[in-house]
Amino acid sequence: MKRKNISQYQLLKAGIDNKTLDSLKKNKNITLLTVEKLCNILDCTPNDIVVFL
Template sequence: MPISFAPMREYMRIHKISYYYLANQGIESATLQRIRHDQPITTATLGKLCKIMHCAPEDLICYQESEED
């Protein structure tokens, strides 16, 4: 998948934000699982994460070139 949530995981580590906290803020466990595995989420969910974590989308995702392309 060309979109990675590695920046989000790093942001969470730096700011001491847990997946448990995000779940308690209304992020579905299935969505958190998708994030852990760099699978797609909706832009609405991305916006909700930005609001919860007080950040911008570029703090949470990055584009990675695929070797298959």
């Protein structure tokens, strides 16, 4: 988000809801649909935003 200068507000406007943003902040599970939305908003691939531990 920092590299693309996209704020949380912009994510909200693009269809990512508050509950999902909260889950992301707390490293909780999100759906593949959310990953797809984030990739479309950020113009990236899942490899750019997903880390397997």
